[in-house]
Amino acid sequence: MDTPRTEPALVDALRADLAAAGFTVTGVDELLGPVASDALHREEQVPALRATASSDEPAAALIRAFVLGAPVRRRALERALPTVGVAGAARLGLVASSGTAADDEVHALVDLRPYTALDAVDPGGETREVDWWIASDLGELATGRALRTDHVLGVGGASTTLAQVTVRRPVARALDLGTGCGIQSLHALLHAGRVTATDISHRALAFARFNAALAGVRAEGQGTESPTHLAASDRTDGAAHPPAGPAAPTAPARLDLRLGSMLDPVAGERFDLVVSNPPFVITPRDPDVPTYEYRDAGRTGDAIVRELVTGVRAVLAPGGVAQLLGNWEVRRGERWDERVGEWLAESGLSGWVVQRELQDPAQYAETWIRDGGTTPDRDREAWRTSYDAWLDDFASRDVEAIGFGIVTLVDDGLGWARLEEVTGTVQQPLGPSIEASVRARAALATRDLADLRLVVAPDVTEERYLTPGDVDPQIILLRQGGGFGRTVQAGTALAALVGACDGELTVGQIVAALGALLERPAHEVAAEVLPAVEGLVVDGLLTV
Incomplete structure (x- = not known):
């Protein structure tokens, strides 16, 4: 083994x-x-x-x-x-x-290394530091060879991103779809009563089980068999082995490992949270191009991400949240949000997609050919063969670019959709900001905005730009220090309303006072500022 x-x-x-x-x-x-x-x-x-x-x-x-x-x-x-x-x-x-x-x-x-992260606790922004050790297969840096096709990846940039954007509300059941080395499950166990982790790879489940044990968590289910002894042929040296330890703890296991593809192992079940760093890499279906279990789902193009977005509702509990990473193709004559927007509409869920990066086909091909351990210095012919195959594959579907981003889906019955591009620096972890935005939408759907008492978020500052000698500013900017770091340009009326949001007066009362101050009908002021106020609430610059 x-x-x-x-x-x-x-x-x-x-x-x-x-x-x-x-x-x-x-x-x-x-x-x-x-x-x-x-x-x-x-x-x-x-x-x-x-x-x-x-x-x-x-x-x-x-x-x-x-x-x-x-x-x-x-x-x-x-x-x-x-x-x-x-x-x-x-x-x-x-x-x-x-x-x-x-x-x-x-x-x-194996590769075994320490891991630490700031994990969000709640939408209030509190965080705690987690420290584990994570085992995975040795990488190309250590072996000097291309990766094996059933390579089990450790904690990479995508894994870290997903862990930081995940909503960390307390839940009864969570699903880690495509668990790999198990890092998302470890994070989920901090706020979920029980976590089910699935993977198509026997080897990945074995690593996930070991990493859970090293973190003090007992796992059950498929892929959890552990020998109590080793045959002589399995031993790696001639020394006497330490005696086997006692049996596994009798406390109920909170991690359930299951072997299978996509949603098949959990068909008919419901989860309050679903997280997935799926094998989303768009790989040519070409016999000369190696496929790796940790990143390739065996689908053509971006079909795996579409399947997840449109199908995850089947396992979401009412009010549940699903969050996943993905790539999507941007084809000639289309905007990136058109294609992904169609997936959201088909899902039947509320959805928020944040595109974080956009690569052209050549950049994308180079990234993932190198990721598998093939470089032009090591094997020029293999590099050229793979490069041609990737570019031919994209050309066959008129793909001009490939997007990477974060998808959040919510079974809240509200049917809202938001697709945006945020490529700048963000303040991690983003989970609290995403959770606060989801809660804000729910609040706005059930209560009249005019009746809400709002407070300016503590990380918001105001900037005013004046021409020397002028009394009134030409530009007023509201800046968010945390989360997505948004900047909103505000008119005089909106800036005045935000400045008055200290929780004492309702939005309606502030609007009426502004109307009297500006000598304008209150309904005109409301029509001007309320749409922007709603956006500020959703984005977290104003809180209920």
Whole structure:
């Protein structure tokens, strides 16, 4: 078996050793220093290898083995893992050793690294820091080879994005569709009573189970089998293995792992939250182009994202929220929001799509060919063959660009749709901002805006631009410091209304006072400012 094994006592020992060694995001950055850390983020490992070469710190051996894929001496790894030991790590399927002598080399079989994130707690914007260790397959940086087609990916940029934009309201049941290494499930377990995680890959489910155990969570369901012993042929060295630990905890498992494609494993069930970082990469259906389970769903074009958007309602509970990442094709003669807007209309749900990036076909092809480990320096012929196939595939459908973004779907019965492009810097986590916007739409749907008492959000500032000598400003801007960082240009009446929103008066009362002040009928002032006020509420610049 080429995935980690989950034996509770050994996993507990491993967790204690990793913590004691200071193998944390902060600890790694401090040991490597800014130059080597930055280089590693750019997929350059030489500075990190140099920074750890002569270090006796336990974390140095862990970095070299599990992050950089370099061989380490057995004695160094024994010092770093004094409780679980090299034999225990081998029993878990994490390392292989050339022998039992102190100077024998030990090689990591998996990538294992610390992970930390600020996780949103509620729409009020409170956050908490989470710290885990996440195992996945060794990447191309460590192996120097193209990825295997059943590669299990660790925490990448897309995974981080989804975790930060997810609405973190307390829910009874959550679904992690296409769980991969299980990172979205770990986040969901912080605010969900029970999480169901699905994947088409046996190997992904095995990694997800191990990562859950390392985070202190027991899993059940498919892909959770764990051997209580290893045959002699399975052992990676000649040392005596530590005794197997006690049986798994008897407390009910809150993570249910299921093998299957898309929504098939959960047909007929309902969830309050669905999150998915699906295999959305648009890959040519060409025998010369390798397909990778973690990123390719075997569909043509952007069909997988369309299927999810239009089909997820079948598993959403009333009031439920689904959030996913995706790519979509922008075809000749169409705007990006036309195609995706049709999917929203077909879904029967309220929907909010934020396009964060747009690439031309050549950029897109280069990104994903490199992602699989093929480069022009390593294999020029394979690079050219794949590049041609990707461009031919896009040309066959008149694709001029490919969008990447975030989709939020809500089963609220209101039928609203919002499609926008936000390519600038945003303040993460965005989950609280998205949740607040969804709640605001619900409030506006059930109550008269004129009857609401509003308050200016604490992160909103006002900027006024005047020509020297003038009394009245020519431009008034309302700026949002957090969330999507929106800037709204306001007229005099709207700025005055926002300035009066301290929760004491209703919007209607403020409008009436503005009418008297401006010597204009109140209904004219209302017609001018109320649509903008509604937008400010939805965007979080004004709160109920």
